[in-house]
Amino acid sequence: MRTWVEKVIADKKRVAMPVMTHPGIELIGKSVLQAITDGEVHHQAIMALNEKYPSAASTVIMDLTVEAEAFGAKIIFNDDEIATVNGSMLKDELDIETLEVPDLNEGRVQEYLKANRLTAEKITDKPVFAGCIGPFSLAGRLYDMSEMLMLPYLNPDAAIQLLDKCTEFIYTYCQALKDTGVSGVIMAEPAAGLLDDDTCQAFSSDFIKRIVNAVQDDYFAVILHDCGNKGNCTKATVSVGAMGYHFGNAIDLPTAAKEVPADALVMGNLDPSGLFRMGTPETMKSATLTLLDKMKAFPNFILSSGCDTPPHSPFANIDAFYEALDEYNANL
DSSP: OOOHHHHHOSSOEEEEBBOOOOHHHHTTTTOOHHHHHHHHHHHHHHHHHHHHOOSSSEEEOOOOOOOHHTOOOEEETTTEEEEOOOSSSSSHHHHHHHHHHHTTTSSSHHHHHHHHHHHHHHOSSSSSEEEEHHHHHHHHHHHHHHHHHHHHHHHHHHHHHHHHHHHHHHHHHHHHHHTTTOOOEEEGGGGGGSSSSHHHIIIIHHHHHHHHHHHHHHHHHEEEEETTTTSHHHHHHHTSOOOEEEEEESSSSHHHHHHHTTTTTEEEEOOOOIIIHHHHHHHHHHHHHHHHHHHTOTHHHHHHSSSSOOOOOHHHHHHHHHHHHHHHHHTT
16 A cells, blocks of 8 residues: 555556545445445445546445444434434443443444455455544544533543543454455544644544554555544644545645645545535536646645535536546646
């Protein structure tokens, strides 16, 4: 993976790696619910998308409910929408103290491991990136996000205790993902983007760094995704030592890229809803070309969506995204 990163940086031509699985589900005529509950269907969706578009890497769905469900959180499922956490399962600090870290047989974890294993076996000419949630975002789904945002100030010991448990589970999950043969994991930590830099460092990045140090190596890369960051916590974000950083459309990407180490990848950040889902081929192509031009000074840039592309994003818009990339590269 370090060699892959080096090759991306050395090549003057740009590559794209949108976080995008939902169009693949539609290509095979299945529902979101089927894909997020059946590893075989999920795998088939990734394969269909891999055959249709020339992404530099394949990715799984960015589902931020899998780990919370394993802990016992109630999940709301819909046929054609990504699952959501229903309420909070932890009511107070005592609940945090008694919370047990689950094993990997809970919820849908094994189905996600299956999807990653099957895909890694079939796609061998490019990286395959698994997905997981970050510790602060997981804690917010267990404790209630608004309460979790206050906990570091009201009871930092309780916050650390909860984050320790979340980190332990995420590490175990990442190790299992690594064992499937995938090339890395995109860790989604959007809730950390709501924190200031110092708080993000102490209650998110320091915990992520522990996972990165434990699982990242020459054959497994961690890509940290934070679509909540508007520039308020970039320093903390890029301190974790990941091989890449994936930014959402809320941030000015050239500004953020200046803070990313030159040997780490910068990914992002076209609006998944406003462009991929609700835009037109014309607006998508224009925005893509504009972003490529803005990022021309950063050889470590990979063109991507700002987050997971939503269900029912028109294929014409995705086509325009890749057409813009081809046009840009042809003019280099």
